[in-house]
Amino acid sequence: MKQLKRLFLRVKMFFYNNTIIAIAVIIFLFGALIAFTLPIFLTSIEYLGMTAPNEIGDAFGGATNPVIGLIGVGVTFLAFYIQYKATEKQREDLKEQQRYNQYKYLQEAIKDVKDDIKDLRFTKDQVTYTYSEAIWNFMMDNLQHGMAEQQILSPLYYQLEYILTLFEPIIAEVENSDLSKKEKFQMLMNIDGLFESSLAFILRVYxxxxxxxxxxxxxxxxKYKIIIPAKKIKQELRETLDRYREPEKDIFHRVVMRIKGAAFVRHTRMIGKKGIVIFYKDYETYKLENPEGNITQERFDAFFADQDNAEKIIINEPIRLLMKLDFLEKVAFQLYLKDYT
Known part of the structure; x- marks a missing residue:
């Protein structure tokens, strides 16, 4: 019995997830039902007086032809619909593949720039510096001897000039890609992190x-080939990141919904740099706003009746939020307990 029930549930879920197949099966069963029952039905009506095989056949054909035609139209529609859905799925798969290829291409482009920066070398007083140290010492050396225009420029100068030309095209490609807003923001953050850990030393020395x-x-x-382009890249990164940055109130809400007791949070609010977390006042309000919520009244009452637990939340969670979210200056928790709020 359990096996039959399990089989029935599997069949039910199969048809639930495959609507087109379910419709086709229904049409087939409907046609088969008519084909087998109509002759019996026609011969059972004495008024029609159908006894000869040819009379029954003519009556059956005349009665079923419209039904068969209608079923044919339905099946044809299903065939076109299935083809349409398959084409749509293929289009979505192609778009997803293109998005994935764009993502991998941009990752590789950023990695190539990072490798180019890692290969930077600057030698001074028989000491060879690499990566960000090479940039720092190159800029400091130019600051000390910059007025001597006749001095031969270091090979690092030409390497930096080339690397700086790579950032703007990559930023533009990220913006023009089919990536999601979140993926674009993450990609831009990677570019910004790469810039800040290396080329930003140009601007720091300046x-x-x-x-x-x-x-x-x-x-x-x-000045014109290194410093000004670096300034331009930093400004463009700031402006581009601001366009894709998640609003602070959304970040605050998302992080709050991961704290201890988040299931009992009614809503959050941001007023300037102050974050406010408001918990449900009573179980009736919770059920009214969450009719399908799985928290029982016993669990709800137990949570708010435990003052030690509430005090730990009030003390610990705001500290964690302030440490995690640098844009917060204050956090207020509003809990409704029996003796105090």
Whole structure:
């Protein structure tokens, strides 16, 4: 009996997930039912007086031809519909494959730039520096000897000039891709992280020179080919990231829904830099807003009756939120307990 019940459930789920097949089976069964029952029905009516085989055949053919034609139309429609769905699925698969290829291509492009930066070398006083140290020492050396235009530029200068030209096309390709907003933001964050860990040292040395009043010490070629392009890239990254950045209130809500007792949170709110978390006041309100919620009244009452548990949430969770979300300055939790709020 259990096996039959299990089989029935499997068949039910199969037809539930395959609507077209279910419709086709229904049409077939309907046609078969008419084909087998109509002759019996016609011969059972004495008023029609059908006894001869040819009379029954003519009556059966005349009665079933419209039904068969209708079934044929339905089956033809199903065939076209199945073809349409298959084409649509193929189109979606192709689009997904294109999106995946774009994602892999952009990842490879960022990796290639990262490898180029890792290969940077700068030698000074018989000491060879690599990666970000090479950039820092190159800029510091130009700050000290920049006015000597006749001095031969280091090969690192030409490498940096080339690498800086790679960022803007990659940023543009990310924006024009078919990736989701979240994927674009993550990709841009990877580019920004790469820039900040390496090429941002160009701007840090320059900013330092501005503070010290030595910005004019840089030779013109370094200023126009290295410093200005680096500034432009940083500005473009900031503006592009802002377009895809998730709103702070959404980030706050998403993180709050992972804290202890999140199931009892009614809603969250952001007022400036202050985050507010409001819990349900009573079980009736919870069920009214969550009719399909699986929290029982006993569990609800037990959670809010345990003041030690509530105090731990009020003390620990705001600290975690403040540590995790740097845009928060204050966090307020509003819990309704028996003796106090």
């Amino acid at each position: 900013d330092r020179s501005v503070v010290e009043g030595k910005e004019k010490m840089f030779r013109e070629s370094v």
